[in-house]
Every structure is written in C-alpha cells, then in structure tokens.
Amino acid sequence: MTKQVQQLDRVIIRFAGDSGDGMQLTGDRFTAETASFGNDLSTLPNFPAEIRAPAGTLPGVSSFQLHFADHDILTPGDAPNVLVAMNPAALKANLGDLPRGADIIANTDEFTKRNLQKVGYTTNPLEDDTLAEWRVHPVPLTSLTVTALDNFDISKKDAERAKNMFALGLLSWLYHRPVDATVKFLESKFAKKPDIAKANVAAFNAGWNYGETTEAFSVSYEIKPAKLTPGVYRNIAGNQALAYGLIAASVQSKLPLFLGSYPITPASDILHELSKHKRFGIRTFQAEDEIAGVGAALGAAFGGALGVTTTSGPGVALKAETVGLAVMTELPLILVDVQRAGPSTGMPTKTEQTDLLMAMFGRNGESPVPIVAPSTPSDCFHAAIEAARIALKYRTPVMLLSDGYLANGSEPWRLPEIDELPDISVEFATEPNGEDGTTFLPYKRDPQTLARPWAVPGTPGIEHRIGGIEKADGSGNISYDPNNHDLMVRLRQAKVDGIDVPDLEVDDPDGEARVLVLGWGSTYGPIAAAVRRVRKAGGKVAQAHLRHLNPLPANTGDVLRAYDKVLLPEINLGQLALLLRARFLVDVISYNRVRGLPFKAEELAGVIQDVIDSD
Amino acid sequence: MTESLNGKGLALVPKSDAKQTMKDYKSDQEVRWCPGCGDYAILAAVQSFMPELGLRRENVVFVSGIGCSSRFPYYLNTYGFHSIHGRAPAIATGLAASRPDLSVWVITGDGDALSIGGNHLIHALRRNVNLNILLFNNRIYGLTKGQYSPTSEVGKITKSTPMGSLDKPFNPISLAIGAEASFVARTIDSDRKHLQSVLREAAAHRGTSLVEIYQNCNIFNDNAFEPLKDPEVRDNITLRLEHGQPIVSAVKAVRRRPDGSLEVVDRDGVDESEIVVHDAHNPDPSVAFALSRLDEPWFAHVPVGVFRSVERPSYDHEMSVQVEAAKSERGAGTLSDLLMSGDTWRIG
Numbered sequence: 001m002t003k004q005v006q007q008l009d010r011v012i013i014r015f016a017g018d019s020g021d022g023m024q025l026t027g028d029r030f031t032a033e034t035a036s037f038g039n040d041l042s043t044l045p046n047f048p049a050e051i052r053a054p055a056g057t058l059p060g061v062s063s064f065q066l067h068f069a070d071h072d073i074l075t076p077g078d079a080p081n082v083l084v085a086m087n088p089a090a091l092k093a094n095l096g097d098l099p100r101g102a103d104i105i106a107n108t109d110e111f112t113k114r115n116l117q118k119v120g121y122t123t124n125p126l127e128d129d130t131l132a133e134w135r136v137h138p139v140p141l142t143s144l145t146v147t148a149l150d151n152f153d154i155s156k157k158d159a160e161r162a163k164n165m166f167a168l169g170l171l172s173w174l175y176h177r178p179v180d181a182t183v184k185f186l187e188s189k190f191a192k193k194p195d196i197a198k199a200n201v202a203a204f205n206a207g208w209n210y211g212e213t214t215e216a217f218s219v220s221y222e223i224k225p226a227k228l229t230p231g232v233y234r235n236i237a238g239n240q241a242l243a244y245g246l247i248a249a250s251v252q253s254k255l256p257l258f259l260g261s262y263p264i265t266p267a268s269d270i271l272h273e274l275s276k277h278k279r280f281g282i283r284t285f286q287a288e289d290e291i292a293g294v295g296a297a298l299g300a301a302f303g304g305a306l307g308v309t310t311t312s313g314p315g316v317a318l319k320a321e322t323v324g325l326a327v328m329t330e331l332p333l334i335l336v337d338v339q340r341a342g343p344s345t346g347m348p349t350k351t352e353q354t355d356l357l358m359a360m361f362g363r364n365g366e367s368p369v370p371i372v373a374p375s376t377p378s379d380c381f382h383a384a385i386e387a388a389r390i391a392l393k394y395r396t397p398v399m400l401l402s403d404g405y406l407a408n409g410s411e412p413w414r415l416p417e418i419d420e421l422p423d424i425s426v427e428f429a430t431e432p433n434g435e436d437g438t439t440f441l442p443y444k445r446d447p448q449t450l451a452r453p454w455a456v457p458g459t460p461g462i463e464h465r466i467g468g469i470e471k472a473d474g475s476g477n478i479s480y481d482p483n484n485h486d487l488m489v490r491l492r493q494a495k496v497d498g499i500d501v502p503d504l505e506v507d508d509p510d511g512e513a514r515v516l517v518l519g520w521g522s523t524y525g526p527i528a529a530a531v532r533r534v535r536k537a538g539g540k541v542a543q544a545h546l547r548h549l550n551p552l553p554a555n556t557g558d559v560l561r562a563y564d565k566v567l568l569p570e571i572n573l574g575q576l577a578l579l580l581r582a583r584f585l586v587d588v589i590s591y592n593r594v595r596g597l598p599f600k601a602e603e604l605a606g607v608i609q610d611v612i613d614s615d
Numbered sequence: 616m617t618e619s620l621n622g623k624g625l626a627l628v629p630k631s632d633a634k635q636t637m638k639d640y641k642s643d644q645e646v647r648w649c650p651g652c653g654d655y656a657i658l659a660a661v662q663s664f665m666p667e668l669g670l671r672r673e674n675v676v677f678v679s680g681i682g683c684s685s686r687f688p689y690y691l692n693t694y695g696f697h698s699i700h701g702r703a704p705a706i707a708t709g710l711a712a713s714r715p716d717l718s719v720w721v722i723t724g725d726g727d728a729l730s731i732g733g734n735h736l737i738h739a740l741r742r743n744v745n746l747n748i749l750l751f752n753n754r755i756y757g758l759t760k761g762q763y764s765p766t767s768e769v770g771k772i773t774k775s776t777p778m779g780s781l782d783k784p785f786n787p788i789s790l791a792i793g794a795e796a797s798f799v800a801r802t803i804d805s806d807r808k809h810l811q812s813v814l815r816e817a818a819a820h821r822g823t824s825l826v827e828i829y830q831n832c833n834i835f836n837d838n839a840f841e842p843l844k845d846p847e848v849r850d851n852i853t854l855r856l857e858h859g860q861p862i863v864s865a866v867k868a869v870r871r872r873p874d875g876s877l878e879v880v881d882r883d884g885v886d887e888s889e890i891v892v893h894d895a896h897n898p899d900p901s902v903a904f905a906l907s908r909l910d911e912p913w914f915a916h917v918p919v920g921v922f923r924s925v926e927r928p929s930y931d932h933e934m935s936v937q938v939e940a941a942k943s944e945r946g947a948g949t950l951s952d953l954l955m956s957g958d959t960w961r962i963g
Contacts, residue, residue, distance in 0.1 A: 036958050181958055230963020232955070244953060251950050258713045260705075278941035280948035283713055283934055287705065288738035295702045295735070296709030299678070302696055303714040325699050414962075415954045457694040457710075457717055460673040465642070465689050467697025468681075477644065478689065 003212075004219045010069030011175065011223060012077035015167070016094050017086030017107075019062040020052050022164040027064025029168055029185060033177035034068045035235035035412050038225030041068040042525065043237075044076035044598065045408045049265065049348045056110075056118045061093040070224040074525040074532075076409060078600040084167055086110060086141070089119045100133045105170070107163070109142035137216055141166055148206035152199045162203035169207020176222050179208065231414040238377035238406035239266070241413065242336065243273035245384025247280055249334075250306050252385065253392055253424045257282045258300035260293040261310045265348040266407045267338040270310045290318035294335065298322055301331045302466075304428060304456035306388060310336040313355050314345065316399075320363045323397050327367040327492060329466045330443075330452045332391035332398075334384075339403040341596045350596025351404035353521055356575040359399040360550060366489045368496040370394070371549040373401040375524035378413035380406060383547065389424040390499055395451045401549070403571075405598045406522045429453035429462055440464055442476040450495035452476075501548040503555045508542035509535070515612050516563040518588075520546040520576055523569055523599060530604030539612050549576070552583070560586040567591060567611045569604055624745060624821045627715045628674050635666035642692040648683060653804035653830035657751065658690055660804075664811045665691075668818055670718055677720045678707040680727040683758050684751035684830070687722040701732025704739035704748065711744050712931040718818070721748040725766040726756050729785050733765075736825075737794035742930040743822040747814075750787060750827045751804075755836035773835075788907035788922055791825045792900050798824035799903065800921040804831060805844050809919070816921055822929040842914040854879070854909065856920030861890040862906070867916055869909065877905045879916050895924045 013030070017023045024045055034041050044065040053060030067077035082103045085091035087110035098104070111124050125131055126138050145166040149159040165186070172179055183201050190197035211217050236244075250257035259282065261271040275284040283300075287293040294309040301307030309319065316337045326333040339355045341347035359371050370390050374383035380402055387400040432440045433453060440462040443452050455462045464476060472479035473487055506516070519527045524545050531543045544559055546552065560566050560580065567589045568577050574590040581588055591607050593599065640662040648654045665675065675693040679685035681700035688695030698706050703721045711719040721739075728736045728750050739746060755773070756762040762775040766787065770779040791799045798820040802813045810828065817824035829840045843849050850865040862869040868882045868890045877891065894902065903923040910917060 032958055036960050038960060038962065225962075228962050230961075232959050232961050234954070234957045234959045236957070247948070247953060248950055256713065258709060260709055277948060277953070278938045279945050280953075281938055281942070283938065285709065285712060285934075288734055291702060292705035292708070292735055292738065295698070295705030296712070299696070299706035299709030299711075300713040301709075302706070303710045303717070305709075305713045307709070321699050322702065329696075415959070418950050418954075421950075457676045457714065458671075458674050460671065463673055463692055463694050465644075465695035465697065467679075467688075467695075468699060469697065 003217075006219050006221050008221050008223050009071065010067065010073065011082065011221065012065065012067045012080045013082045013084070013171065014063055014065040014080035014094060014097075015084045016061055016063040016090035017164070018055055018089065019048055019050065019060050020055065021062070021086045022161070023062045023064050023086070026164045026168050027066060029182050030171060030177065031066055031235060031410060032181055032185070033172060033179065034066065035233070036181055037178055039068040039070065039223055040072045040226040040228060040412060041066060041235070042073055042076045043067075043410045044405070046597075047349055056087055056089055056115045058089050058093050058119055061089050063090070063094060068223060070226050072226060072228060074529040075598070075601050078602045084171065086163070086167070088115050088121055088125070091125065092119045092121070098134060101135065103135045103137060104131060105137045105139055105167070107141040107167075108138045109140045139170070139210075139216065144206065144210060145203050148203060149199050152195060152202065154195050154199050158196060159199065162200050165200045165203040166207035166210070169204040170211045173208040173211030174217060174220050176220060179204070228412070229414055233412045233414050235410050236378050236413040237408060237410040238374070238380045238402055239269040239338070239408070240273055241378050242374070242380035242384050242400075242402060243270045245381040246274065246308055246334070246388070247277055247282065248381065248421055249385045249388030249424065250280060250282065252421050253306055253388060253426065255304065255306040255392075257308060258297060258305040259284045259308045259310065260287050260296035260300070261285070262287050262290045262293045262315065264290070264312045264315050266340060266404045267310045267312045267315070267336065269407065270336065270338075290315040291322060294319040294322040294333075298326055298331060298333055301326075301333050302329075302456070304454070306334070306392070307332065308334045308336065310338070312338045312340045312348070313342045313358070316355060316358060316362065323369060324363045324365065324367050325468045326397035327363070327369065328468050328471070330395045332395055332454070334387050334391050334398050334400060336400045336402065338407045339401060341594075347596045349404065351522065351571065351598060352594060352596065353403060353523070353571040354575065354594070355401060356549060356572065357578070359401055360579070366493060368493050369397050369399050369550065370496055370499055371399045371401060373521035373547060373549055374406060375521060375545055375547065377406050377409050377411050381413070381416075385422065385424065386547075389422060392424055392426045393451065394449055394495055394499055395454055396496065401521060403522050426454065428459065429455035430459060432461055441474045442466060443471050444474050445491070450491060450498060497551050499551050501551060501553050504544050504546065504553040504559050506542050506544045506559055510540070513540040513542035514564040515540070515567060515608070516542045516544060516559070516565070517567045517569070517608055518544050518546065518560075519569060520549060523571065526599035526601050526604055527569060529601035530608055533601060533605040534608045534612070537609070539609055541608055541612060546576070557584040557586075560584055560588070565589060565611055567608060569599060569607065571599070624819050625668060625670060625718055626821070628718045629671045629716060630669050631671045635669065635672070637663040637666060639672060640665045640691055640693065642690050644689045646690050647686065649834050651833040652683070653753065653832070654684055654687070654751065656804045656807065657749075657810070657828055657830060658687065660807045660810045661814070662691065664814050667815070668718070674716055675718045675720070676710060677722055678703045678710065679722040680724075680732055681758070682724040682727045682756075683832075684722055684724040685727060701727055701730070702735060703727070704732065704735040704746070707746050708739055708742070708744045711746050712934055715745065715931050715935060719746050721746055723748060723750050725750065725752045725754060725764045725787070729765040729787060729790070737790070740791055740794040740796040740823050740825060743797050743927060744930045745821055745932070746823045747817045748823060748825045750825060751830040752787060752827050753830045753832040753836055754839050755832050757832045757835055761835035786907055786910055787825075787827045788910075789904060792904045792907060792923060796825050796923065797822045797925050797927050798921070799923045800824070801827045801829070801919050803829040803840060803843055803919065813921065816924060820924060821932070822927065840914075843917060852914055852916045854916055854918040856893050856895070856906065856918050856922060858893055858895040858921065860893055861887070862893050862918070863890060864916060869906070877909060879909055895921045898925055
C-alpha cells in the first residue's frame with residue numbers, strides 16, 4: 001500500500017502523559033530529530049513540580065509542546081495540531097487547548113474504567129461523541145509495545161515503560177523524522193542496561209513500523225527544512241545556553257569561573273551543566289543554602305574569580321543582603337535569577353516575569369544593580385556574556401533575569417563565531433595608586449567608568465580592607481561622615497546609570513506605525529509573532545524589545561514619546577510599566593496575564609489590534 | 616596536586632623572603648574597641664604571631680562577619696573583608712576554595728558564628744576547607760549593647776531577658792566535634808603563650824580549624840571567665856590538653872569510668888595509670904567529645920587546648936584535584952568544542 005504524503009508548512013505537536021510516562025524525554029528526542037532535519041522549531045515543556053504526582057490524575061499530567069516549520073518561527077505555538085494523549089488525564093487536561101479538527105492520538109489501553117473515573121469521565125470519550133470535533137486515532141500503545149517486546153528478557157513493567165518510545169517511533173514515521181540519532185541516544189542512555197536499550201530501540205522501531213504498515217494512519221506529513229541564515233546550528237535550551245554563556249564569559253575574561261549555588265527549580269540545570277565542564281577550570285560549589293551560594297561566589301570574586309550564583313525568585317530574596325555587600329564593596333558578581341511563578345514557593349515549574357522590581361529595588365539602602373534580560377533560549381548565551389562584561393568592567397553585581405519559559409524552552413541556535421565574541425578581560429590593580437606613590441586607595445575610581453580598582457589578595461603593596469560599612473571616598477576607610485555618605489550614594493548610582501548599553505532598536509518596517517509594542521525578556525517570541533500577524537493583516541505596528549532594564553538605553557524616553565501609544569505586555573502586573581511611567585511620564589498601556597505560561601501570539605495580536613483600533 | 620597536604624596547612628602559601636615583625640602586621644587604622652576589651656589582647660597575640668609563619672603578607676586574608684570581634688580585619692595590614700552577620704565562613708569558603716595560595720582566617724563571635732551563622736559554621740567544618748576560624752566567645756552580644764547570646768548560661772539577666780534567659784547554650788567545642796570538625800581547640804584571651812601555641816597548630820592544620828577563644832567583654836559581661844584567670848584558682852580548674860600527656864589540672868585528673876565515660880576526680884589518690892592520656896589524633900571523636908562535656912557552667916574544671924586534630928582531605932584540595940583530573944583526562948576545554956558538543960547541522 002502506498003500511503004499519501006502531504007506537505008505542511010508547520011505543525012504543533014503536544015505530547016502529554018503522566019509525569020512518569022517520559023513525556024519530556026519523548027519531546028526532547030522528537031525535538032532533536034526535528035532540529036537535525038533542519039526545521040526551525042520552538043519548544044514548551046510544561047510539567048508539575050511534583051516528581052511523581054498520583055498516577056493518572058490531572059495534577060500529574062506532564063506535557064511537551066513542539067512547534068516546527070519550514071520557515072522561521074518565534075514561539076512554541078498557541079494551539080496544538082496534534083495531541084498525543086497517553087491516558088485519560090492527559091486528554092482531559094489538554095483538550096481545552098485543541099482547536100477543532102486537530103488530531104488526537106490516544107493510548108486506548110489506559111482508558112480503563114478506573115482511569116476514566118479518576119478524572120471524572122463517566123463514559124469513555126473515545127467511544128462516545130465527546131471528541132466529535134477532532135480526528136481521533138485510537139492506538140493501544142501499551143499492549144502493542146508489550147507485544148513487540150515479547151521476546152525480550154525484561155519485566156512486563158519495563159516493557160510497558162517503553163511505550164513512550166513506541167509513540168515516538170509512530171510520530172517520527174508520521175512526520176518523516178530522521179531516526180538514527182534516537183537509536184544512538186537510546187543505546188548510550190541505557191549503555192549499562194543493554195537489555196533495556198535493545199527493548200527501547202525495538203519499541204521505537206515497532207512504533208515506526210506500526211505507522212508504516214497499519215491502516216490506522218493513511219497520510220504522513222512532510223515539513224521541508226527551513227531556510228535559515230547559513231551557519232552551523234544546534235538545538236539549545238535556555239539554561240544550557242546560559243551555562244555556555246558563563247563558560248564563554250570565563251574564557252573571554254581569562255578569569256576562572258566560580259559558581260556558588262543551591263539547588264532550586266528551575267535554575268538547577270545551570271549548576272548541573274557547569275559542573276560537567278571542570279576542564280575549563282570551573283569550580284562549582286553546591287552550598288548549604290542560597291546565602292552561602294552567593295557568599296562563596298562573592299568571596300571568590302574578592303579573590304579574582306568570575307563569581308556567579310544561580311537561583312530562582314525565593315533564592316534571590318535570601319541573597320539580597322549579600323548582593324548589597326557586593327554593591328558596597330564594588331566587586332563583580334553575576335546573580336542569575338531564573339524567574340518562576342510566585343510569591344513564596346508559588347508554582348516552581350511555571351514561568352513569570354515578576355522579579356523585575358525585586359531585582360531593581362529588593363535590597364536595603366540605595367543599592368543600584370544593573371539588570372540584563374535575555375529574550376530567547378539561545379539569547380541566554382549572549383546575555384550571560386553581557387552580564388559578565390558589565391560586572392567586570394564596572395565592578396558591580398549584575399542581575400541576569402531569565403525565566404522558566406526560556407530555561408526549559410529550546411530552539412535551533414546558529415553557533416556564533418568564537419572570534420566574534422567580545423573580549424571582556426580586565427586588569428587587576430598591581431601597585432599603589434595614591435599620589436605619594438606608596439598608598440593604595442581602593443575606592444579611587446576610574447574617571448570614565450567610575451569603577452574602583454580590583455585588587456586581589458596575593459598582590460604585594462596594595463593590601464587593603466573592604467567591607468559593608470560605608471567607605472570614605474578614595475581611601476575606602478570606614479566613614480560615618482554625612483557628606484561622604486551622600487557622595488558615595490550618588491557615586492554608586494552614577495556608576496550604574498553610566499553603564500554603556502546599546503540604544504533601543506525599533507522595528508517599524510514602513511515607518512508609519514503610531515503604536516509601539518514594547519517588551520522585555522522572554523516575551524520577545526510571542527510579541528514578535530503577534531506583530532507579524534497584525535502586519536500581515538495590514539496593521540501598522542512598531543516593535544522594540546528591552547534587553548537592558550537597568551540602566552535603560554539612553555534613547556528609551558525618545559522612543560516611547562515618538563509613538564501615540566505604547567503597549568507593554570508583561571507576565572506580571574505591570575512592573576516595567578511602573579518604572580517607565582515614573583521615569584518618562586509616558587502613559588504606557590499595560591497588558592498583563594500571570595498564568596504561569598507564556599503569552600499566545602494570537603492573544604497578543606488581538607490586543608495589539610485593539611490598541612491600534614481604539615482612537 | 617595529588618600529593619598529601621596533611622599537616623601542611625600553609626604548604627601552598629608563598630613564603631616571605633624578608634624577616635617580619637609584629638609592626639608589619641599592624642594597619643594604620645585606630646583600634647576602636649572599648650578600653651579593657653579582651654579583643655586587644657587577641658589582636659596583639661595574632662599580630663605578634665603572624666611573623667612566625669613567615670608568609671608573604673599579601674597572601675594572608677582575614678574575613679569577618681559582624682560584631683565587635685569582626686572589626687578585627689581592619690587592624691591587620693593584610694587583605695581583609697568585613698562582611699555580613701554570620702556569613703564569613705561562606706565568603707571565606709569561596710575565597711579559600713578558589714585560591715589555595717592564600718592563608719585565610721575567619722574572625723567571628725559567639726552570636727555571629729553560633730546564632731545567625733550557625734549553618735555556615737557547621738558546613739564549613741564538615742567540608743574541611745582550608746580555613747582557620749577564630750571564635751571569640753564572650754557569651755554576650757556586645758555591639759548591640761548587651762543581649763544574651765547562644766553561649767550565655769541559662770537564666771542570664773540581660774536587656775532582652777530581664778527575668779533570665781530560657782534557652783540552653785551551645786557548647787562550641789561539642790558542636791564543632793559533632794559537625795565533623797577535623798581540628799578543634801580552646802584557649803583564652805589572657806594567656807598569650809597558650810593562645811599562640813594553639814594558633815600555631817591551627818595554622819599547620821590542612822583543613823578547617825576551629826579555635827574557641829574565651830574573651831572578656833568588660834562592658835556587658837565582665838569577668839565571665841574570671842576563674843580561669845584568677846591566679847588563686849586557675850591552675851586548679853584548668854585541665855590542660857596536650858597530646859600524649861595525662862589530662863590533669865594542679866589538683867584534678869580525668870579518669871575513665873567503667874562504662875567508658877569520663878569523670879574528673881581528685882588527683883590525690885588516683886593511680887597515674889588510671890589517668891586518661893590525651894590523644895588529639897584519635898580518629899574516633901568520641902573521647903574528644905566526652906572531654907568537651909567535662910565543661911561545667913561555673914568552671915569547676917575546664918579543658919583547654921587542642922581537643923581534636925585529625926587528618927582528612929581538605930575540600931579545596933579535592934576540588935583542585937577534580938579540576939586537574941578533568942583537564943588531564945579530556946584536555947583543557949575550548950569554546951568551539953563546547954558549542955559543537957551536541958548534535959549540530961550546517962545550513963547553507
């Protein structure tokens with residue numbers, strides 16, 4: 001039988017199952033196959049904080065959404081075209097997001113009376129008209145897998161667990177994905193358990209063959225590779241890109257990287273990644289708590305290392321006092337905050353942009369801290385280098401505001417040319433800088449940058465003491481002089497205000513827009529996708545995206561004032577809007593949703609159009 | 616990097632060519648403790664001891680937290696970092712773990728180390744980073760003007776406890792031994808010779824050394840340690856801990872009970888062979904712990920000296936070994952290898 005092959009320009013697939021079903025792994029592998037095939041892509045993992053919530057329940061559902069296309073795309077997609085539902089809970093939890101006509105591949109083996117009851121289905125939705133709006137493909141994934149693995153010397157439980165690879169095989173057939181890398185991956189992942197490795201490969205192949213030979217699927221789909229900028233690509237998630245960026249910052253600054261960190265979701269992957277790269281001279285220190293993590297990083301910075309600490313919102317709260325000490329002692333320090341839904345523990349695996357004001361102001365006293373926010377998963381690489389550049393050049397702690405969406409989301413990344421990365425090396429102080437030729441003044445500033453000398457222990461002739469007590473200008477000795485304090489408060493502020501950041505660029509193709517949509521951080525993708533939609537429909541809209549939140553680019557006020565209306569979508573209740581209104585007296589229009597999820601392009605397109613239309 | 620550094624606390628710290636004196640270690644800052652404070656004696660003891668180590672002064676760092684004692688680094692002409700309340704062990708850990716060529720000293724007090732910074736202290740001790748922690752114990756909060764501390768005796772009348780404090784104090788020595796410390800000692804501000812002998816052993820120890828120094832706060836808790844200073848009684852109540860020597864005071868001796876626990880008995884009438892001989896290097900911490908429990912709140916007898924000094928790998932060294940092993944097994948990293956390390960593909 002020759003099966004029909006249909007061409008598509010893009011597809012959005014969501015794999016959903018129990019948190020123990022291996023949906024993240026399945027999604028990761030499908031992503032790797034898709035990336036190596038050359039499609040552009042964007043991913044959105046979505047999983048509960050519980051490692052194993054009760055099986056078969058709605059809170060236990062874990063999903064992985066992947067958007068891939070033959071052209072460049074900006075988001076993981078609003079609504080899936082295909083839902084792979086490994087059980088009734090996965091179906092019920094995701095059905096609301098499925099547009100009419102979407103495909104549902106359901107694992108019929110799990111649609112038992114008991115599993116249906118667990119999520120409140122009184123009848124089997126696969127057998128009544130609940131799913132009439134969609135195209136349902138019932139597949140007994142579990143039993144097909146167990147049958148395929150009949151001859152393997154593994155337990156029934158292990159055989160059942162390979163059902164995610166059967167599903168991956170089927171989907172790989174359905175979308176013509178290359179499979180060799182997945183086979184290699186399985187062999188390497190289970191290298192110590194060859195029986196399990198073989199069984200998983202067999203399940204994967206069985207899934208492929210099932211698509212190829214049965215009549216359940218009459219059509220398969222081709223999505224041609226995307227025409228992207230020439231170069232070498234790899235797929236990368238935000239946390240990995242951020243870790244690579246920190247390593248690059250260490251190489252480009254010629255300083256050893258010291259990471260002090262305490263495990264916290266969703267930042268821990270940066271600690272895991274950096275701990276694998278000790279051959280770069282990296283020292284990773286898993287501290288007893290968040291405070292010790294940043295304290296050790298600051299201690300290492302005092303000793304001349306590139307000191308970094310990584311955390312998420314609640315950890316930033318704990319580190320605040322030490323960041324204040326870094327402000328006072330004017331030492332370079334990078335604090336990575338992978339923002340998550342708060343307050344308090346909030347929703348640890350869900351994304352949010354709600355730490356901006358904490359990053360700006362969350363310390364005692366006047367304690368300005370520069371803030372850099374990456375816009376996409378791969379941009380985390382460059383943002384980390386930029387944060388290091390500022391920290392080192394200006395001797396200041398820097399906040400790097402990633403978030404859960406960037407951290408776990410992935411996209412193809414065109415690798416930068418190594419020799420195009422900036423040189424961010426700095427000079428340590430080597431000799432006394434006082435006018436008498438023998439005195440060392442640790443707070444005598446560079447007139448350009450206002451940075452103080454970085455004098456590391458081991459350097460003779462410039463022994464000195466620093467600390468959290470107010471410093472006398474120049475000498476750095478303890479000072480309670482009122483005018484000196486006023487001067488130092490202003491100097492620390494002026495140093496941060498004077499940091500060189502590039503101008504804000506505006507994308508306004510025909511220059512006729514009267515509405516500007518402004519964003520910062522991880523909203524870049526959804527906003528840019530929404531702007532495309534509006535423009536495609538004939539709307540005029542300009543877009544600008546802030547990477548530096550403190551200091552803001554020098555032209556920010558001019559850009560804001562150049563438009564009749566400025567729309568600012570944020571995944572918070574208007575934190576940047578508050579800052580911009582206070583600073584520029586511009587009546588920014590906020591659009592805020594705080595659902596723990598990224599914006600949808602369609603939703604934002606509607607909001608933009610409404611603002612354009614509302615005269 | 617793989618050779619043992621046991622017993623060589625300063626092996627990686629460069630030595631000074633020039634002969635040093637106490638004056639070299641005095642900074643130009645005016646010392647601002649209350650007149651009569653025990654901190655003066657400790658400062659003088661440290662300043663006059665440091666030249667003996669013969670280290671390059673620029674490779675010595677004093678890190679402190681917050682409290683009266685934490686002003687210490689300002690008065691030493693070395694590198695110094697006066698940090699945050701309780702956090703000095705954490706900051707010093709980052710410094711010592713990334714710079715094995717430094718001699719790092721932590722100056723802390725009973726409130727700083729045992730209350731707000733208790734977590735950092737116990738974890739520094741269990742990790743065994745190459746640090747010397749000097750814990751000035753005056754059993755009171757001085758800088759905040761006289762509240763009871765985690766080493767104050769139960770029932771202490773202070774500004775915050777007008778009817779007497781309720782909580783049982785920590786015994787810093789017991790706490791340190793319980794936290795897997797490899798070097799634990801006690802000394803007293805007024806006995807410079809003993810203080811310096813303990814510092815000497817602490818500096819030579821590779822790993823974290825904790826030295827409790829009884830220190831008098833003459834403003835808020837004067838004479839807290841008076842029995843140990845009073846020439847009439849001090850020799851009778853001080854149980855000297857010297858490795859290989861019987862544990863005795865002028866009139867008392869330490870003897871093992873049949874159940875294995877320790878007791879203090881009159882020296883007269885006890886057979887020499889029954890007196891416990893101190894073994895600071897015993898890998899089993901239980902005897903050192905038992906010695907620490909001989910303390911009595913009102914100083915009937917007080918063990919003083921090195922309770923425990925055992926060799927085990929230091930964290931900073933092990934960390935360096937891992938870095939060196941990663942480099943030698945896989946070669947120093949390059950950015951292009953790193954970026955190309957996943958599945959890559961070329962377009963165009």
